[in-house]
Amino acid sequence: MPIYFYNPNALLWLWLVPAAAGLFLYAAVRRKQAIRAFGAGALFISRKREAAGSYLAIALVVLALAQPAWDLQEQKLQETGRDVVFLLDVSRSMLAEDMHPNRLENAKTAILDCVETLSGDRVGLVLFAGSAEIRCPLTVDYDYFRMALRQASPNSIAAGGTMIGHAVERTLEKLLDPANAGMQDLILITDGEDMVDGPDEVEAVKKLADAGVRFIAIGIGDRARGSRIALEDEESGARSFMKHGNTEVWTKLHAETLRRMTAAVPDGIYFDVANGPFDLARIYRQIMENAERASTDSQVMERYEEKFHLFLGGAVIVLLAANRWRRRT
Known part of the structure; x- marks a missing residue:
């Protein structure tokens, strides 16, 4: 099924996903260094799944901004x-x-x-x-x-x-x-x-x-x-x-x-x-x-139905789920 984007320029913001991943890796390294400084017995909280959920949510929001659409619809216009x-x-x-x-x-x-x-x-x-x-x-x-x-x-x-x-x-x-x-x-x-x-x-x-x-x-x-x-x-x-x-x-x-x-x-x-x-x-x-x-001549307009709400809803669900995935190790 072909997907059409009404605002394809928004896809350029997908660079935020690798940028966020880089920040997460940097923060993880700094946290481990801080834990070593405290010594044995310090509590470490793993955020890998939470981070992965955040990356996916960012990607879904960017896709929503690009206004994805499919399911071609025909509409007759009479102006x-x-x-x-x-x-x-x-x-x-x-x-x-x-x-x-x-x-x-x-x-x-x-x-x-x-x-x-x-x-x-x-x-x-x-x-x-x-x-x-x-x-x-x-x-x-x-x-x-x-x-x-x-x-x-x-x-x-x-x-x-x-x-x-x-x-x-x-x-x-x-x-x-x-x-x-x-x-x-x-x-x-x-x-x-x-x-x-x-x-x-x-x-x-x-x-x-x-x-x-x-x-x-x-x-x-x-x-x-x-x-x-x-x-x-x-x-x-x-x-x-x-x-x-x-x-x-x-x-x-x-x-x-x-x-x-x-x-x-x-x-x-x-x-x-x-x-x-x-x-x-x-x-x-x-x-x-x-x-x-x-009355002017009637025209048939073809337009793909926008589905951006599906991506926004998916982003919210992923963020909520990722927050519950946080576990202690």
């Missing part, structure tokens, strides 16, 4: 989930520091926290500025999604500026599937600045409604005073602020644009987080509490 696409603004204005350390890093952290709470949902990532690019197609490989998100920066998109309407339309065209109408969500995270002429944002989100896509907009950034856009020289590390001519550029949250977009669709939802902390995971969880979920 349900939704398609969640994050549409992230990576334009230069997202480097504004009215949120620490800046708007973009806050948005990325919020998305990562949100993904941690998902189970069975497919996630996708689209980055946009003056154009839009799909950086992660819909997938359940959350590790790949996290990698793509961590690499997101203003340098991810060649074209500068911001075209929200174009980004929405491209996401709908390339990533969302009309066959999954009612079970898809588009989460837009942006400061709302639309600096380049392009498709109208309101008309773009209306197409989402026609395709059965729920639209959620998150507005970030100071909407009153605004903030300068910090820049850092890659070679020297020197910091400066973006300028238009000789005037420093200040950027604010354009909440009106996002409110008009969400108001244009029946299920549109807008969260104005401004420059405060926000928990995207909690927001999305509340919105999706009673949402419809699609």
Whole structure:
């Protein structure tokens, strides 16, 4: 019967068995020397059987830590989930520091926290500025999604500026599937600045409604005073602020644009987080509490049944028995 170990690295701790044997031999020699010093009539207690039981118990505990398993079991899995696409603004204005350390890093952290709470949902990532690019197609490989998100920066998109309407339309065209109408969500995270002429944002989100896509907009950034856009020289590390001519550029949250977009669709939802902390995971969880979920293809998972408890129980029995084996000679 083959034995499978789920944690084979734990077997490296088997070196404790010969190490314990070496310590026992050293201690036995020292005890005999001490007895000879006392002279005839001194009582000697033999611990050979007790020691052997300890070695065996250590070996059994190490084997238990390695998570031994056998008896192959088959389990049929049927998962349900939704398609969640994050549409992230990576334009230069997202480097504004009215949120620490800046708007973009806050948005990325919020998305990562949100993904941690998902189970069975497919996630996708689209980055946009003056154009839009799909950086992660819909997938359940959350590790790949996290990698793509961590690499997101203003340098991810060649074209500068911001075209929200174009980004929405491209996401709908390339990533969302009309066959999954009612079970898809588009989460837009942006400061709302639309600096380049392009498709109208309101008309773009209306197409989402026609395709059965729920639209959620998150507005970030100071909407009153605004903030300068910090820049850092890659070679020297020197910091400066973006300028238009000789005037420093200040950027604010354009909440009106996002409110008009969400108001244009029946299920549109807008969260104005401004420059405060926000928990995207909690927001999305509340919105999706009673949402419809699609069934994915069933999968058969094969897994060996873990038997580590047998080894732990054996270790306890051996230690108890070894303690009773101690005899006087």
